[in-house]
Amino acid sequence: MWEINWLEFPLQRLLRLRHYTKPLEKMKVGGVEAVHIDDTGLTLIKSFEGCVLHPYKDSVGYWTIGYGHLLSTEEHVKYKDGISEGLAEAILVNDLKSKEEGIAKLLVGTNTPSQGEWNALVSFTFNLGLGTLAKSTLLKRYKAGDKKGAAEVFPWYNRAGNKFSPGIYRRRLCEQAIFNGKMIADLNKVNWYRGSTKYLVAKIKVWAEKKFANAKDGE
Numbered sequence: 113m114w115e116i117n118w119l120e121f122p123l124q125r126l127l128r129l130r131h132y133t134k135p136l137e138k139m140k141v142g143g144v145e146a147v148h149i150d151d152t153g154l155t156l157i158k159s160f161e162g163c164v165l166h167p168y169k170d171s172v173g174y175w176t177i178g179y180g181h182l183l184s185t186e187e188h189v190k191y192k193d194g195i196s197e198g199l200a201e202a203i204l205v206n207d208l209k210s211k212e213e214g215i216a217k218l219l220v221g222t223n224t225p226s227q228g229e230w231n232a233l234v235s236f237t238f239n240l241g242l243g244t245l246a247k248s249t250l251l252k253r254y255k256a257g258d259k260k261g262a263a264e265v266f267p268w269y270n271r272a273g274n275k276f277s278p279g280i281y282r283r284r285l286c287e288q289a290i291f292n293g294k295m296i297a298d299l300n301k302v303n304w305y306r307g308s309t310k311y312l313v314a315k316i317k318v319w320a321e322k323k324f325a326n327a328k329d330g331e
Contacts, residue, residue, distance in 0.1 A: 144186040147224075149208060152290060157204075157238055160283045172273040177202030179204040180238065208234065214242040222255050229259070232266070232291035239283065240269060263291050 121149045150159075161180035167188060170176045175183040177191055178200030195203075205222070215233055219225065225233065245251055254262040266288035270281040 115328055147227055149213065149232055149234045150227060152228075153234055156231065156283075156286055156290065157208075157235050160235075160239070160279070160286075163197065163200050165197065165200060167191060171277065171279075177203075179207075181207055208238065210239045211242065215245065216240070218251060219255070219303055222257075226293065228290045228293045229254075232287040235283070235287050235290075236266070236269070239280070244269070263288055266291065 115142050158179060164177065165176050165329075167177050167183060170182075175188055177183055177195060181200075181203045183191065211234055215230075215237055233245070236250070248265075248322070250262050250265050250269070253259075253265065266284040267281060269283075270276055270284055272280055
């Protein structure tokens with residue numbers, strides 16, 4: 113097992129993102145209270161998504177714009193000439209609102225998540241979708257009160273286009289860290305690339321853990 117240096121994001125990056133800052137408010141959907149995503153969660157999402165102000169295809173071929181927003185057919189025409197950074201922010205806010213409401217509904221019957229848990233779940237869902245969260249072992253364990261077990265499975269969800277992705281794996285590790293209450297790390301500085309020993313070890317380790325856990329859970 114290798115060590116990861118958990119480093120705070122550079123001050124200038126945090127300052128660039130601070131204009132999103134909103135007071136934390138309690139929301140209640142389907143009987144579940146949760147705080148909104150905060151600056152830590154936003155910094156995580158923005159760091160991994162990046163902001164592209166013109167339409168582009170993501171890693172699995174979907175047309176995207178701004179902070180990882182998937183374009184509808186109508187939007188593809190509407191935004192064909194690009195968007196402003198302000199509009200990218202507004203789209204992100206709207207996307208996050210729908211994700212938070214969906215997560216809250218899935219968590220009916222559980223205790224209020226901690227801020228770190230909520231940030232991690234929102235980032236996970238923003239990346240993979242509510243459908244993936246809904247059927248995940250992560251959610252199953254979390255709702256059963258097994259938060260340690262839920263945290264352990266974040267690295268399982270590491271694929272893009274049915275292929276192991278070092279970038280998505282790094283994102284899962286970062287989500288796992290903030291889920292456990294740690295300071296987020298800039299894992300983009302960790303060079304796990306195809307063909308490296310760490311890449312291969314990570315791939316084998318995650319596969320083995322998932323195989324063993326599925327057998328134990330009877331899945």
